[in-house]
Amino acid sequence: MRRISRGTVAALLAATVLLAAGCAKEQAGTKLELTAALPDQVPSGTVLRLGDPQIQAIVGASGLDKELTDAGVKVEWANISGGPQSIQAFRADKLDCASVADIPSLFAAWTGTSTKIVFQSVTLDPLNHPIYRLGVAPGANVKSLADLRGKKIAYSAGQAQGALVLRVLQKAGLSQKDVQLVELTSNGDSYVTALGSKAVDVAPIGAQNIKLYEAKYPGASSIGTGIRDDASTLYCLTSAVENSQKAAALKAYVGVRTKAILWANEHHAEYAKAYYQESQGLSAADAKAVVEIVGNKGIPATWDAAIARLQATADLLASEQNHEKIDVNKLVDRRFEAVQAAAAGSQVVTGDAA
Known part of the structure; x- marks a missing residue:
């Protein structure tokens, strides 16, 4: 031998x-060039690591998870959303995409993390269904935006709430010098606690939490901003979008995500139970109330209006926070614009709501 x-x-x-x-x-x-057509076929074994808890609940409740499976998409769900958590996960290469408002894509760019927005949705009646109201601490005596002068306002520079504060000041004709901005990351109930303890006079609070806040602290109140704050996106590491396999899987996911949002619009009770009750721990009554407060979401026919709003926000933050000016068109991957519009079909949103 x-x-x-x-x-x-x-x-x-x-x-x-x-x-x-x-x-x-x-x-x-x-590697898939960012100008190349999105692949249609998802190779076997392709995995997407997604921080998209709300859609995760809807996909499971609606049965749309089967559509993902049939398309060959395997999802590893992470209980991550929002800017700070998602950017940290991106930097550690633990996540491909996350659901956020519009601000995190800007701060990712300003801090050296390359991302692309691959999904845009809007609130169908944004001014009557705001994401945030301004919570007012007991005894703070704030009845209108003009009353903000001299007040202590909770502020988080890298989050949507921080941008909203700056936009509110702009609308009120005030500058940062006219108020006291208190650096405080919005994490869970931190803003509510800060208001209740009177550490701040005013803080943006999710509209669904206002009733809980006012019930918990005698004398607590809130006022509306009168500002559109409904930006809702899915953004991904650029490296994930440039990966041919993940890009194919993302194309399938964006289509399913679109259908999930439209399903939730038609199934409030099931949506409330799957996400707000079972995932967020609210009571049945509170879950139902929250769904009514936040309103229905829509899929815009084009991203033009959303991109214009993002550019205006980027310009404001660049001026107020001393950031480099940025062309936000570089932060969006408009190949997915047609994908979600096709999935929505005749239900796409046009006009002022878009």
Whole structure:
């Protein structure tokens, strides 16, 4: 029997390792230019790592998870959303995409993390269904935006709430010098607690939490901003969008995500139970109330209006926070614009709501 030398064994092992590495690289997907058409076929074993808790609940409740499976998309869900968490996960390469408002894409760019927005949705009646109201601490005596002068306002520079504060000041004809901005990251109930303890006079609070806040702290109140604050996106690492396999999976996911939003519009009770009750721990009554407060979401026929609003916000933040000016068109991947519009069909939103 012929013996194989140690050198030959080593060479064979090295070749095997190189072959495995080549297969892994191929499995990871080839680079897809950002100007290339999105692939239609999802290669077997493609995984998307998504921080999209609300859609996760809707997909499960609606049965749309089967559509993802049939398309060959495997999702690893993460209980992550919002700017700070998602940017941290992006930097650690633990996440491909996350659901956020519009501000995180700007701060990702300003802090050196390359991302692309691949999904835009809007509130169908945005001024009557705001995402935030201004919570007012007991005894703070704020009845209108003009009363903000001299007040302590909770402020988080890298979050949607921070941008909203700046836009509110702009609308009220006030500058940062006219108020006291208190740096405070909005995390869970932090803004509510700060208001209740009178650490701040005013803070943006999710509209669904206003009743809970006012019930918990005697004398607490809130006022509306009169500002549209309904920006809602899915943004992804640019490296994920440039991965041919993940790009194909994202194309399928954007279509399913669109259908999930439209399903929730027609199934308030099921949506309330799946997300606000079972995921967020609200009572049945509170879950139902929240769904009515936040209103229905729509899919815009084009992203033109959303991009214009994002540019205006970017310009404001660049001026007020000393950031570099940025062309927000570089932060969006408009190939997905047609994908979600096609999935929505005749239900796309045009006009002022878009």
